[in-house]
Amino acid sequence: MFESAELGHKISKEVYSHEEPLLREQLLECQYELLAAKRFPVLVIISGADGAGKGETVNLLNEWMDPRLIMTEAFDAPSQEERQRPRFYRFWNTLPPKGHIGILFGSWYTSPIEERVSGDTKTVELDAAIEEIVRFEKMLTDEGALVLKFWFHLSKNRQKARLKALEANPKTRWRISDTEWEQFKHYDKFRRISEHTLRKTSTGNAPWIVVEGTDANFRSLTVGQTLLKTLRARLGSPDLPSATANLPPIFAPVDNLHLLQTLDMSQVMAKKEYNAELEKWQGRLNSLSRHPEFKKLSVVFLFEGNDAAGKGSTIRRVTQALDARRYQVIQVTAPTDEELAQPYLWRFWRHLPKRGSITIFDRSWYGRVLVERVEKFCAETDWMRAYAEINDFEEQLINHRIVVVKFWLAITKEEQLARFKQREETPHKQFKITADDWRNREKWDQYEHAVCDMIDRTSTEYAPWHVIPSNDKRSARIQVLRSCCESIEEALNE
Amino acid sequence: MFESAELGHKISKEVYSHEEPLLREQLLECQYELLAAKRFPVLVIISGADGAGKGETVNLLNEWMDPRLIMTEAFDAPSQEERQRPRFYRFWNTLPPKGHIGILFGSWYTSPIEERVSGDTKTVELDAAIEEIVRFEKMLTDEGALVLKFWFHLSKNRQKARLKALEANPKTRWRISDTEWEQFKHYDKFRRISEHTLRKTSTGNAPWIVVEGTDANFRSLTVGQTLLKTLRARLGSPDLPSATANLPPIFAPVDNLHLLQTLDMSQVMAKKEYNAELEKWQGRLNSLSRHPEFKKLSVVFLFEGNDAAGKGSTIRRVTQALDARRYQVIQVTAPTDEELAQPYLWRFWRHLPKRGSITIFDRSWYGRVLVERVEKFCAETDWMRAYAEINDFEEQLINHRIVVVKFWLAITKEEQLARFKQREETPHKQFKITADDWRNREKWDQYEHAVCDMIDRTSTEYAPWHVIPSNDKRSARIQVLRSCCESIEEALNE
Numbered sequence: 001m002f003e004s005a006e007l008g009h010k011i012s013k014e015v016y017s018h019e020e021p022l023l024r025e026q027l028l029e030c031q032y033e034l035l036a037a038k039r040f041p042v043l044v045i046i047s048g049a050d051g052a053g054k055g056e057t058v059n060l061l062n063e064w065m066d067p068r069l070i071m072t073e074a075f076d077a078p079s080q081e082e083r084q085r086p087r088f089y090r091f092w093n094t095l096p097p098k099g100h101i102g103i104l105f106g107s108w109y110t111s112p113i114e115e116r117v118s119g120d121t122k123t124v125e126l127d128a129a130i131e132e133i134v135r136f137e138k139m140l141t142d143e144g145a146l147v148l149k150f151w152f153h154l155s156k157n158r159q160k161a162r163l164k165a166l167e168a169n170p171k172t173r174w175r176i177s178d179t180e181w182e183q184f185k186h187y188d189k190f191r192r193i194s195e196h197t198l199r200k201t202s203t204g205n206a207p208w209i210v211v212e213g214t215d216a217n218f219r220s221l222t223v224g225q226t227l228l229k230t231l232r233a234r235l236g237s238p239d240l241p242s243a244t245a246n247l248p249p250i251f252a253p254v255d256n257l258h259l260l261q262t263l264d265m266s267q268v269m270a271k272k273e274y275n276a277e278l279e280k281w282q283g284r285l286n287s288l289s290r291h292p293e294f295k296k297l298s299v300v301f302l303f304e305g306n307d308a309a310g311k312g313s314t315i316r317r318v319t320q321a322l323d324a325r326r327y328q329v330i331q332v333t334a335p336t337d338e339e340l341a342q343p344y345l346w347r348f349w350r351h352l353p354k355r356g357s358i359t360i361f362d363r364s365w366y367g368r369v370l371v372e373r374v375e376k377f378c379a380e381t382d383w384m385r386a387y388a389e390i391n392d393f394e395e396q397l398i399n400h401r402i403v404v405v406k407f408w409l410a411i412t413k414e415e416q417l418a419r420f421k422q423r424e425e426t427p428h429k430q431f432k433i434t435a436d437d438w439r440n441r442e443k444w445d446q447y448e449h450a451v452c453d454m455i456d457r458t459s460t461e462y463a464p465w466h467v468i469p470s471n472d473k474r475s476a477r478i479q480v481l482r483s484c485c486e487s488i489e490e491a492l493n494e
Numbered sequence: 495m496f497e498s499a500e501l502g503h504k505i506s507k508e509v510y511s512h513e514e515p516l517l518r519e520q521l522l523e524c525q526y527e528l529l530a531a532k533r534f535p536v537l538v539i540i541s542g543a544d545g546a547g548k549g550e551t552v553n554l555l556n557e558w559m560d561p562r563l564i565m566t567e568a569f570d571a572p573s574q575e576e577r578q579r580p581r582f583y584r585f586w587n588t589l590p591p592k593g594h595i596g597i598l599f600g601s602w603y604t605s606p607i608e609e610r611v612s613g614d615t616k617t618v619e620l621d622a623a624i625e626e627i628v629r630f631e632k633m634l635t636d637e638g639a640l641v642l643k644f645w646f647h648l649s650k651n652r653q654k655a656r657l658k659a660l661e662a663n664p665k666t667r668w669r670i671s672d673t674e675w676e677q678f679k680h681y682d683k684f685r686r687i688s689e690h691t692l693r694k695t696s697t698g699n700a701p702w703i704v705v706e707g708t709d710a711n712f713r714s715l716t717v718g719q720t721l722l723k724t725l726r727a728r729l730g731s732p733d734l735p736s737a738t739a740n741l742p743p744i745f746a747p748v749d750n751l752h753l754l755q756t757l758d759m760s761q762v763m764a765k766k767e768y769n770a771e772l773e774k775w776q777g778r779l780n781s782l783s784r785h786p787e788f789k790k791l792s793v794v795f796l797f798e799g800n801d802a803a804g805k806g807s808t809i810r811r812v813t814q815a816l817d818a819r820r821y822q823v824i825q826v827t828a829p830t831d832e833e834l835a836q837p838y839l840w841r842f843w844r845h846l847p848k849r850g851s852i853t854i855f856d857r858s859w860y861g862r863v864l865v866e867r868v869e870k871f872c873a874e875t876d877w878m879r880a881y882a883e884i885n886d887f888e889e890q891l892i893n894h895r896i897v898v899v900k901f902w903l904a905i906t907k908e909e910q911l912a913r914f915k916q917r918e919e920t921p922h923k924q925f926k927i928t929a930d931d932w933r934n935r936e937k938w939d940q941y942e943h944a945v946c947d948m949i950d951r952t953s954t955e956y957a958p959w960h961v962i963p964s965n966d967k968r969s970a971r972i973q974v975l976r977s978c979c980e981s982i983e984e985a986l987n988e
Contacts, residue, residue: 092843097835341591349586
């Protein structure tokens with residue numbers, strides 16, 4: 001969930017000074033257009049970690065736009081009046097009318113998360129609050145509201161560095177008391193509970209937008225651009241028969257830094273080391289699959305990756321370690337007519353492993369948010385809701401003691417070109433390269449964007465993505481084998 | 495939830511013999527059209543009480559239509575294969591493809607309800623299962639599936655009579671063992687848990703259709719006609735940009751018997767008795783409102799009813815009993831511009847009573863499913879989802895210790911005419927009768943239909959409808975006052 005918000009996004013002062021006035025002008029224009037049209041209200045929710053710039057962003061948005069048309073609300077402890085009413089009373093009272101923007105600093109997410117972190121509530125109470133929120137937001141979007149939920153994130157290191165910096169500076173020292181360090185102790189718990197809450201409330205119509213909070217220029221432009229693009233798209237599209245069909249927010253990253261760029265692609269493994277490692281991890285995987293407790297588990301290994309990233313050969317290194325009676329490889333190609341006549345997850349349910357078995361998916365249900373998205377085989381509303389559907393699906397697997405290990409095999413654009421050419425030149429590899437591959441390559445950037453969104457929205461605590469730099473095939477294979485082993489070991493130890 | 499399914503619906507043999515062949519022919523036609531179009535799958539879920547005709551209906555549907563195009567599944571204990579997969583594996587495996595009809599006898603509802611009734615699970619586990627079901631069905635309807643959920647209901651008396659009749663007949667005695675009578679002991683619990691489950695899973699896109707199960711002719715024609723009308727409507731409408739905007743099922747009652755007809759409208763109360771009763775109940779209401787524990791409660795009295803049914807004068811009899819500082823009467827008329835710019839529930843949240851106070855709504859949020867539905871001020875998908883939204887809303891009130899007492903004041907069409915005429919003839923009452931009233935009267939049947947749907951879909955255990963026969967104003971007022979008192983007493987005793 002937070003992968004892309006820990007990369008160290010940064011926007012330089014020069015770029016910011018150039019972009020900011022343009023953005024500001026366009027936002028203001030949009031705001032007046034929104035007011036004139038009076039077709040729908042806009043709700044901007046600003047939540048997230050302390051010190052990640054929530055307050056600053058709220059102030060900035062008010063500065064950029066016409067504050068008379070913005071209803072800004074911060075939610076402290078409920079007043080006497082509010083305590084006498086149901087929990088949502090205060091939120092209902094602050095909803096912006098059609099044509100207006102409401103900015104909620106805090107909102108209905110604050111107490112459920114805080115109370116769970118402090119231990120005042122249990123998970124079932126958090127889940128009940130979450131269910132209430134989902135129903136409430138569904139009502140809002142069904143009624144036509146545009147709901148933009150921003151989560152400002154700081155990695156653990158950045159949070160620590162921030163507290164230390166504030167403490168070191170005599171001018172800001174007063175801002176750091178024991179309370180702040182006490183809260184920092186709960187960082188991991190806060191992160192875990194936030195992830196759970198974000199995942200369960202990230203719906204097709206009101207998905208979370210996670211923003212790295214460290215650099216003020218980055219986070220301000222990101223929020224501003226996302227708001228601008230989403231507003232424009234919505235103002236430019238007609239009201240549909242049912243408001244539920246309205247377009248989801250458009251996340252507008254304002255720098256070109258993304259997850260896949262931050263991978264260390266320079267890893268190389270020498271042949272000798274590789275052979276030794278291969279023997280070690282294949283042996284380990286084999287004995288794990290014969291572990292007496294393995295019968296009580298099922299396993300799914302799932303492979304996605306760039307074309308020519310080496311999915312097939314990596315899968316072979318995995319299956320070499322396994323008894324053929326224990327596994328099944330499912331190659332996922334274009335859906336058949338039978339499969340097209342069913343919900344897209346249907347074809348995968350059929351292949352779920354029984355106890356003591358492993359299913360290896362060579363491509364998978366993630367096609368929905370990769371190829372189907374990029375090639376426009378399904379509508380935006382459909383792939384947007386797929387993230388939540390996929391998370392639900394995988395949660396069902398995990399709850400049934402199915403270990404789910406997801407790999408993205410990443411190669412660089414240059415490496416792909418070299419491999420494509422090599423395939424064309426090698427007679428027994430020519431069958432592996434088709435016109436489709438070249439066509440996909442032309443959409444490299446779109447695919448990268450889709451991959452990053454996929455990882456951000458579906459990398460969960462219970463089923464994280466393993467992103468494997470695969471320019472070097474040997475080290476990639478070893479990393480995959482090791483992750484397979486470690487995931488099973490973890491499950492056996494539970 | 496079960497109000498309309500306890501009226502003793504019946505279809506005569508003659509009517510049935512006439513209707514059945516026509517229905518059959520049309521269903522078969524529709525089925526082939528569905529197959530040819532291959533646009534969406536149809537899922538028919540048959541659930542409900544034992545002995546209410548579930549099995550018979552499944553067989554009949556297969557007899558009426560082409561069984562080769564129907565996938566019928568009954569769900570017994572899961573097989574060895576199925577137990578090794580997550581709970582929904584078996585359901586995924588039986589989903590019908592586009593163009594086909596799947597009939598699920600039992601389905602994903604059976605175990606969660608049964609396990610809760612038997613006490614094997616707790617409410618939080620039932621609620622977790624319900625949440626899973628809601629997400630699964632949302633995915634199905636989002637993917638375009640038409641989901642029809644039939645609940646076959648038997649009242650407690652009918653269930654008892656049925657068991658006795660089977661026992662008395664030597665030919666059927668074998669069907670009744672101790673198990674059946676043992677289950678009957680849990681009737682109330684089963685009903686309560688079923689109501690809870692139905693309420694939480696009755697969504698705008700996949701609402702429950704509750705059918706009285708006693709008379710085979712009635713229930714067969716009802717299911718058949720509902721399926722036919724819904725199929726036709728869906729086949730005749732274009733695929734919308736998002737499947738979530740698809741039309742909900744169309745419930746087709748096949749007799750003219752409805753809730754409002756079964757009221758005893760002949761009640762009359764003499765003036766002397768009325769005066770004594772009025773004093774008694776007004777006094778009681780007054781002392782309840784001054785009860786020391788009353789400060790910990792809030793109260794909502796809500797009045798809906800036919801035009802000229804006497805809402806105003808009845809409300810006055812209630813307020814006469816109260817200290818003016820303790821209550822507020824909210825007269826709900828056409829929404830203002832300010833209110834139209836918000837979700838429809840917004841205007842009501844603002845008036846929720848604080849502790850120790852009473853808000854009396856003269857008309858209410860039910861306008862959404864009455865006047866807005868009948869006058870087409872909102873789309874069908876919008877009022878269909880409103881039932882669930884209203885139930886959610888009222889549940890929030892009850893959880894906050896707000897007592898909610900809902901009245902429908904019912905008069906006959908003849909009585910309304912007499913009152914309208916009297917108003918026109920009495921100078922000081924002329925302001926009470928407008929062209930609108932006469933226009934509404936022309937839509938009497940549509941309003942009656944909407945009222946019955948409203949009661950069926952929003953009369954809940956925690957906030958039931960009190961339907962008050964009001965041709966006789968005196969007895970109506972006394973019934974209202976008594977219900978007000980009893981509801982508060984019940985809350986004080988909690």
